[in-house]
Amino acid sequence: PARIIAVTNQKGGVGKTTTTVNLATALAASKRRVLVIDADPQGNASTGFGLEMEDRQHDLYQLMSGAISIDAAIHPSLVKGLMVIPSTGDLSAIEIELSDYEDREYRLKAIIDEVIDDYDYIFIDCPPSLGLLTVNALSAADAAMVPLQCEYYALEGLSQLMKTIEAVRNGLNPDLVLQGVVLTMYDRRNRLSDLVANDVRQHLGPLVYTTIIPRNVRVSEAPSYGKPVLLYDLDCPGSKAYIALAGEVIKQEGQA
Amino acid sequence: PARIIAVTNQKGGVGKTTTTVNLATALAASKRRVLVIDADPQGNASTGFGLEMEDRQHDLYQLMSGAISIDAAIHPSLVKGLMVIPSTGDLSAIEIELSDYEDREYRLKAIIDEVIDDYDYIFIDCPPSLGLLTVNALSAADAAMVPLQCEYYALEGLSQLMKTIEAVRNGLNPDLVLQGVVLTMYDRRNRLSDLVANDVRQHLGPLVYTTIIPRNVRVSEAPSYGKPVLLYDLDCPGSKAYIALAGEVIKQEGQA
Ligand SMILES: Nc1ncnc2c1ncn2[C@@H]1O[C@H](COP(=O)(O)OP(=O)(O)OP(=O)(O)O)[C@@H](O)[C@H]1O
Numbered sequence: 001p002a003r004i005i006a007v008t009n010q011k012g013g014v015g016k017t018t019t020t021v022n023l024a025t026a027l028a029a030s031k032r033r034v035l036v037i038d039a040d041p042q043g044n045a046s047t048g049f050g051l052e053m054e055d056r057q058h059d060l061y062q063l064m065s066g067a068i069s070i071d072a073a074i075h076p077s078l079v080k081g082l083m084v085i086p087s088t089g090d091l092s093a094i095e096i097e098l099s100d101y102e103d104r105e106y107r108l109k110a111i112i113d114e115v116i117d118d119y120d121y122i123f124i125d126c127p128p129s130l131g132l133l134t135v136n137a138l139s140a141a142d143a144a145m146v147p148l149q150c151e152y153y154a155l156e157g158l159s160q161l162m163k164t165i166e167a168v169r170n171g172l173n174p175d176l177v178l179q180g181v182v183l184t185m186y187d188r189r190n191r192l193s194d195l196v197a198n199d200v201r202q203h204l205g206p207l208v209y210t211t212i213i214p215r216n217v218r219v220s221e222a223p224s225y226g227k228p229v230l231l232y233d234l235d236c237p238g239s240k241a242y243i244a245l246a247g248e249v250i251k252q253e254g255q256a
Numbered sequence: 257p258a259r260i261i262a263v264t265n266q267k268g269g270v271g272k273t274t275t276t277v278n279l280a281t282a283l284a285a286s287k288r289r290v291l292v293i294d295a296d297p298q299g300n301a302s303t304g305f306g307l308e309m310e311d312r313q314h315d316l317y318q319l320m321s322g323a324i325s326i327d328a329a330i331h332p333s334l335v336k337g338l339m340v341i342p343s344t345g346d347l348s349a350i351e352i353e354l355s356d357y358e359d360r361e362y363r364l365k366a367i368i369d370e371v372i373d374d375y376d377y378i379f380i381d382c383p384p385s386l387g388l389l390t391v392n393a394l395s396a397a398d399a400a401m402v403p404l405q406c407e408y409y410a411l412e413g414l415s416q417l418m419k420t421i422e423a424v425r426n427g428l429n430p431d432l433v434l435q436g437v438v439l440t441m442y443d444r445r446n447r448l449s450d451l452v453a454n455d456v457r458q459h460l461g462p463l464v465y466t467t468i469i470p471r472n473v474r475v476s477e478a479p480s481y482g483k484p485v486l487l488y489d490l491d492c493p494g495s496k497a498y499i500a501l502a503g504e505v506i507k508q509e510g511q512a
């Protein structure tokens with residue numbers, strides 16, 4: 001069955017979507033079968049894979065509210081071997097719609113279980129909050145992946161996030177582990193980048209990937225062309241970093 | 257009475273906290289009496305003003321849940337003429353606590369009304385979501401201020417945000433207007449910055465401030481010293497930009 005990874009951090013703008021889109025693409029390029037679920041009403045991951053609004057008629061909101069089957073919600077992407085369940089602003093209504101449901105935290109897990117054997121990886125891109133969508137993602141996931149921007153405010157939020165992951169492990173999902181922490185938007189001109197990177201490695205050690213994602217303008221240009229950066233500019237530092245990160249994730253496959 | 261401004265954008269990491277902290281400081285330096293309310297459970301605005309955890313015993317969570325009076329929640333800051341109502345992770349519990357309240361959207365407005373004559377400006381720093389805390393801020397506010405990062409994903413979220421502000425104006429707060437859109441983290445090396453800036457000015461015209469906040473490493477360093485950038489490095493491009501922005505906000509005072 002697939003390895004289900006929730007990409008999460010309640011701090012905004014730290015590279016959750018960028019990491020989901022580009023790591024998933026690098027894994028698909030390494031012949032893994034990958035599904036990306038866009039669980040953020042902003043729909044940025046769907047945009048990152050070039051899905052226009054008309055391609056999102058059948059989206060995660062309709063799937064979670066039971067209006068469509070999962071087959072209708074899974075869309076091909078321009079990346080061979082990578083499928084996407086897209087999102088639109090409609091998804092922000094799901095929190096209220098599910099509020100009376102008995103098992104509202106497990107709605108996403110029930111959906112994913114139907115296709116768990118069709119993929120090697122299922123990534124869930126989370127919104128910047130710890131609400132019902134993120135709880136659904138953490139309850140469905142085998143592991144949480146935490147992008148961490150090399151900035152001071154982002155460092156502050158890390159301990160809150162670890163507490164949340166621990167709370168989910170002690171309640172809704174006892175098997176939840178940390179897949180790893182990914183340092184993002186590292187800028188060697190900014191002396192804070194080193195401070196944050198060293199600080200995180202000191203606290204979390206081997207849980208932090210060796211690969212550091214550099215701040216690279218090509219990474220932020222790619223979504224405006226509806227492409228992952230690997231398809232937009234394979235030779236740029238951003239692409240190389242996400243390919244190296246995929247290498248580290250693949251190495252983790254062998255470990256229990 | 258004070259002008260109440262909610263600094264909001266559901267897109268994460270666009271400069272909401274940085275704009276709140278530094279614009280409020282520049283206005284206090286121009287002899288305005290300013291109160292900053294940290295309505296984000298991440299507590300970044302509280303950190304930006306140097307409030308340690310022990311200074312946050314009485315926070316917005318306790319105030320909104322009725323445990324303390326507003327006088328206990330208002331703390332002095334290192335900026336003369338600027339007070340802060342701080343936050344901690346406890347605030348994320350308020351959404352559930354208030355869910356059965358009759359007027360849960362107006363909780364913050366009821367609190368602010370008590371001190372509205374003590375200040376010239378009251379800023380509310382919002383979390384990156386459109387949940388109860390942001391709805392409370394928009395329901396209490398005279399106007400919304402929207403920081404917009406000069407990046408592609410950030411542009412995408414703008415129309416959703418405008419719809420939300422419109423929905424609040426048509427329901428909970430008929431007087432809500434747009435104070436203005438602030439372009440942030442503008443980087444002349446990144447050709448997207450110009451694309452986004454031109455695109456936004458084309459759509460929103462005079463609603464976009466003339467002042468553009470440049471990407472400036474001193475701005476992101478300042479919070480690690482618990483200071484607004486104006487106190488950390490008054491001569492840097494970031495400080496100059498926030499001072500210019502305060503000048504534009506002051507010019508708006510005369511307009512009805
Ligand atoms: N390595 C990088 N180099 C340059 N820009 C980057 C990099 N990673 C991300 N960005 C840009 O930074 C911004 C924030 O990244 P992204 O949207 O992926 O973060 P996020 O955590 O998903 O945000 P949100 O909290 O809103 O979901 C985007 O405009 C993105 O293009």
Ligand SMILES: Nc1ncnc2c1ncn2[C@@H]1O[C@H](COP(=O)(O)OP(=O)(O)OP(=O)(O)O)[C@@H](O)[C@H]1O
Binds near residue numbers: 010013154
């Ligand atoms: N002009 C700037 N130049 C350089 N860095 C900046 C600038 N403005 C903000 N930053 C940095 O970018 C990051 C995001 O900014 P900030 O935290 O203010 O955004 P936010 O919208 O409040 O985020 P959130 O959505 O998590 O509340 C922070 O680390 C901040 O220090």
Ligand SMILES: [Mg+2]
Binds near residue numbers: 016018040044125127
């Ligand atoms: Mg995102």
Ligand SMILES: [Mg+2]
Binds near residue numbers: 272273274300
């Ligand atoms: Mg903030």
